[in-house]
Amino acid sequence: DLKVRLPARFNVAVPFVDRHIAEGRGAKVAIRTASETVTYAELAERVNRAGNALLASGLKPGDRVLMVVKDCPAFFYLFWGAIKAGIVPAPLNTMLRAADYAYLFEDSGCGLVVYSTEFAAEVEPALTQVGVKASTIDAFLAELPKASDRLEARLASPTADCFWLYSSGSTGRPKGAVHLQRDMVVTSECYGVRALGVREDDVSYSAGKLFFAYGLGNSMTFPLWTGSTAVLDDRRPTPDSTFETIETFKPTLYFGAPTLFAAQLAALEKKPRDFSSIRACVSAAEALPSDIFRRWKEKTGTVILDGIGSTECLHIFIGNRLDEYKPGTSGKPVPGYEVKIVDEHGKPVPQGESGRLWIRSESAAKYYWNKPEKTAETMVEGWLNTGDTYRQDEDGFFIYDGRSDDMLKVGGIWCSPVEVESCLITHPAVLEAAVVGHADEHSLIKPKAFVVLKQAGVGGPALTEELMAVCKKTLAPYKYPRWVEYVPELPKTATGKIQRFKLRS
Ligand code: 3UK
Numbered sequence: 001d002l003k004v005r006l007p008a009r010f011n012v013a014v015p016f017v018d019r020h021i022a023e024g025r026g027a028k029v030a031i032r033t034a035s036e037t038v039t040y041a042e043l044a045e046r047v048n049r050a051g052n053a054l055l056a057s058g059l060k061p062g063d064r065v066l067m068v069v070k071d072c073p074a075f076f077y078l079f080w081g082a083i084k085a086g087i088v089p090a091p092l093n094t095m096l097r098a099a100d101y102a103y104l105f106e107d108s109g110c111g112l113v114v115y116s117t118e119f120a121a122e123v124e125p126a127l128t129q130v131g132v133k134a135s136t137i138d139a140f141l142a143e144l145p146k147a148s149d150r151l152e153a154r155l156a157s158p159t160a161d162c163f164w165l166y167s168s169g170s171t172g173r174p175k176g177a178v179h180l181q182r183d184m185v186v187t188s189e190c191y192g193v194r195a196l197g198v199r200e201d202d203v204s205y206s207a208g209k210l211f212f213a214y215g216l217g218n219s220m221t222f223p224l225w226t227g228s229t230a231v232l233d234d235r236r237p238t239p240d241s242t243f244e245t246i247e248t249f250k251p252t253l254y255f256g257a258p259t260l261f262a263a264q265l266a267a268l269e270k271k272p273r274d275f276s277s278i279r280a281c282v283s284a285a286e287a288l289p290s291d292i293f294r295r296w297k298e299k300t301g302t303v304i305l306d307g308i309g310s311t312e313c314l315h316i317f318i319g320n321r322l323d324e325y326k327p328g329t330s331g332k333p334v335p336g337y338e339v340k341i342v343d344e345h346g347k348p349v350p351q352g353e354s355g356r357l358w359i360r361s362e363s364a365a366k367y368y369w370n371k372p373e374k375t376a377e378t379m380v381e382g383w384l385n386t387g388d389t390y391r392q393d394e395d396g397f398f399i400y401d402g403r404s405d406d407m408l409k410v411g412g413i414w415c416s417p418v419e420v421e422s423c424l425i426t427h428p429a430v431l432e433a434a435v436v437g438h439a440d441e442h443s444l445i446k447p448k449a450f451v452v453l454k455q456a457g458v459g460g461p462a463l464t465e466e467l468m469a470v471c472k473k474t475l476a477p478y479k480y481p482r483w484v485e486y487v488p489e490l491p492k493t494a495t496g497k498i499q500r501f502k503l504r505s
Helices: 013-022 040-056 073-084 098-108 117-130 137-146 183-196 213-226 239-249 258-270 290-300 372-378 417-424 461-474 500-504
Strands: 029-032 037-039 064-068 088-091 112-115 134-136 161-167 175-180 203-206 229-231 253-256 280-283 304-309 316-319 338-342 355-360 383-392 398-403 408-410 413-415 430-439 445-453 483-486
Touching (some): 013 040, 013 073, 013 213, 029 040, 029 073, 040 137, 064 098, 073 137, 073 161, 098 117, 112 117, 134 137, 175 183, 183 213, 213 229, 213 253, 239 258, 253 258, 258 280, 290 304, 372 383, 408 445, 413 417, 417 445, 417 461, 445 461, 461 483
Parallel strands (some): 029 229, 064 112, 203 229, 203 253, 253 280, 280 304, 445 483
Antiparallel strands (some): 029 037, 161 175, 304 316, 338 355, 355 383, 383 398
16 A cells, blocks of 8 residues: 555654654754754754744744745745645745735735845845745744743644645736645655655755745755755855765765756866765756756766656655666656546557646645635646656656746746746837747756747847846746847737747757
């Protein structure tokens, strides 16, 4: 039986945090960073103090605390302190712009925003606009010594709302995926332990940050579930920063994404690095080209296990394993997850044919906050529509065939073509724009813009520079178009909808 069993009433902070004290792991290091180490005993105490500090700030069980927090131990204190007190934490992408934050503060109806000062330039204007209560991480940490180190865990059902993660869509605003008490137990046990084999003596390091569901599992829930150790680095991941972290902290598991593996490979051509501590690498967020797998293995001697996960499912649901992998595929369903590939009528396709991928699992978000229509479209009778097109090969491995919608993964992060188009048309020279994915030299997708100008013939390198600059300035910088092609008109349907699929080919 692959189902994960939980008591009728519990609080998920107990097995993830408090259990380690009872099991005699108090002196073991839970978190390592360049400037500090935190033991399991220190973690449990600070989680209690954080929960009490949140309650003292006026938050009540069920209220949301939004986190714009870099990868640091305080992320753990805040997240688990909230959960233990029955408050709902929602970590946000730290790369967003003021207008995005204003929307999220409003949409969530949150009682408090806690942010790292590194993000103040985008967070503070949004706070002023929305008028929500806020604290910097430093101010929050300064409150902890005054708060009690004892906190009674607030018990709830395994299917009670627990935390949120926002995910973006092709049109419209980000959707808050509401995750339940049991969800982190399910991902940690099914993918973390059963598929990946995370164990107590592992040291995990994830280039993907904690605010992504991917990083949250890699560097927080899997280590805490197994009583192992997480390495946190608050820098923007580059080849140099990640190699330095690997050489300094000697992780056994390294979690990256294809764009970063490609950049690391380019850097390895110039200077070899020490990978001897690593027993497995994991890649997710977009498909890993088999050429990157091959070159990585050649250069580092380690395999990269590609797996597909989503914010809605919380972590990887189809993945390669150390004992069973095939480069160029996403692997096989993770034990405990049900998977089907269906046609547009919902009928399973014959083996080998491409169709839409649906997932059924006990780690799936229950609904999107405030978005009943999106919920009804995506979550149907216990199944979750991933929006991906997949096929299964003769050995049962799942092969990614692209998205069923127009959404792009850029460097592993969602990018809506509509959002980039809306930004491009703010430039006075632009009449219309359409954005699609285009493969770069590593077979990884980046945005490409097709632009119709108000005045034909003025398009050229100078204007292209300007268009890229306006996108970098107004949007999260990774979303800017890497190529701009000037065209006389865009292909459209009779009703005037841009046919992006025609531009892709
Ligand atoms: C795409 C992949 C091909 C796919 C995620 C691991 O990426 C994560 O979550 P998001 O909500 O995006 C989900 C979508 O991204 N995708 C992810 N991984 C792969 N496509 N191969 C892959 N290996 O379109 C999927 O629907 O940002 C990844 C763990 C937790 C996660 N949330």
